[in-house]
Amino acid sequence: xxxxxxxxxxxxxxxxxxLTGKLLGDGNxxxxxxxxxxxxxxxxxxxxxxxxxxYQKLVGFLQLNPPKYRRVIDSRIKGGFSxxxxxxSKTDPIFVHLKEIWYNDTVxxxxxxxxxxxxxPLSLAWWYQDDGxxxxxxxxxxxxxxxxxxFSQEEILFLHNLxxxxxxxxxxxDNNKRLVLYNQRSILAFLSLVRPYLSKSMKRKDIxxxxxxxxxLPLKKRTTxxxxxxxxxxxxxxxxxxxxxSLPEVLSIIEPxxxxxxxxxxxxxxxxxxxxxxxxxxxELFHLTIFQQKTGYTTGEIIELCYEYLxxxxx
Numbered sequence: 001x002x003x004x005x006x007x008x009x010x011x012x013x014x015x016x017x018x019l020t021g022k023l024l025g026d027g028n029x030x031x032x033x034x035x036x037x038x039x040x041x042x043x044x045x046x047x048x049x050x051x052x053x054x055y056q057k058l059v060g061f062l063q064l065n066p067p068k069y070r071r072v073i074d075s076r077i078k079g080g081f082s083x084x085x086x087x088x089s090k091t092d093p094i095f096v097h098l099k100e101i102w103y104n105d106t107v108x109x110x111x112x113x114x115x116x117x118x119x120x121p122l123s124l125a126w127w128y129q130d131d132g133x134x135x136x137x138x139x140x141x142x143x144x145x146x147x148x149x150x151f152s153q154e155e156i157l158f159l160h161n162l163x164x165x166x167x168x169x170x171x172x173x174d175n176n177k178r179l180v181l182y183n184q185r186s187i188l189a190f191l192s193l194v195r196p197y198l199s200k201s202m203k204r205k206d207i208x209x210x211x212x213x214x215x216x217l218p219l220k221k222r223t224t225x226x227x228x229x230x231x232x233x234x235x236x237x238x239x240x241x242x243x244x245x246s247l248p249e250v251l252s253i254i255e256p257x258x259x260x261x262x263x264x265x266x267x268x269x270x271x272x273x274x275x276x277x278x279x280x281x282x283x284e285l286f287h288l289t290i291f292q293q294k295t296g297y298t299t300g301e302i303i304e305l306c307y308e309y310l311x312x313x314x315x
Contacts, residue, residue: 003097004114011094014122015061019098020115021123022054023108025130029099030088031106037099041130042070042086049201050129051085063090110155119162125197134191134205141187141207146171146179153177167193167259185265185296189258192294196256212293217285226273226300231307236276244280246306247287253314254305255294265301273300 001009007016019027019039027041039062043051051067058064067085089095101111131147148156156173163169163179169186171179181187191206198206225240233239254261280288291302308314 003100004111004117007094007097007101007114008117012061013118015058016118017120017123018054018057018126020118021126021128022130023098023102024110024115024123024127027130028108029095029102031099031103036091037095038091039064039089039095039098040086042084043130045069045083045085047201048085050199051087053199053201054126055087058087062092062094064088065090108150110151110158112158115159116162119166121193122197124163124167125194128194129199129202129205132205134187134207136207139207141184141191142182144181144187144190148179149177151177168262169259185258186262188294188296189262192255192258212286212289214282214286217282217289220279220281221285222277222279223299224275224277225303226275226298227307228268228304229272229274231274231304233276237278237280240276240278240303241280241284243303243306243310244284244287246309247284247291247302250302250306250309250314251287251291251294253309258295261305265297268301268304 022041023029025041026043027039030038030040041051041054048067055064055067065088067087070084070086072082072084101114102108128144128146133145133147135142135145146159148159151159156177156179160171160173160179163171167190169181169190170183171181174180181190188207195206227233288299288302291297292299295302297305305314
């Protein structure tokens, strides 16, 4: 058996997923001559809680020393020093195997077969919390950045294709060798994917929507929606309002796997549509607005999803 097979066969996959996220991010295997390898990660003082969170999640699987404070003198930094917290492991056979696949001599490389098998929402979330950034403009997400500058162009392309094939997330590669997600729907899909694994200390890397109040919406509103031509309505307002009754249930299905529906929604974008003038009441407007905020879908696309659901075709 090779090192990848040994790891996959002998160790808990949740542990391997967390370690994968960490090694894609700020984690390292310490390699010293004539000494067995150990695992280490560190974070700036502002991210002390994230460091503690990682320690608490990993210590049930590995022998780790508790987080320690360290002050590093550096004349290049304003103030002349930096402060961080770091966690270091004791020796363990798992780190021997990880070293063999993650390092070429002392240089970190991406073990493609291993990462492909261990790239899950959990490992992606840990990587994002280590080396990811969410840029906002007001309450609108502008982009998500995954720092990949330290990897080779080939490795970055591998990660790009892996995220596209596994999660339908089409990142761009910018001039700084970073993976960047610009499309707002894709950003919301990414966040829905990693949200269950985000630490409370990483609030800045998620979107926390303000609570919408029903009373802030009009009692009723007349609007135009564009729906697929195959969806024929004889009494548009009454029939579409009936479809809207399923909004909360459909959102509960869609939200945890928004990435799965990205291609489905995009493929329908250029299909012929027909406009309908309808009047919606406050209750429908309320659930539609929440759905829009969480998914980035248009009113027409949301109604189409509910229609598919009621006809047993939402998969």
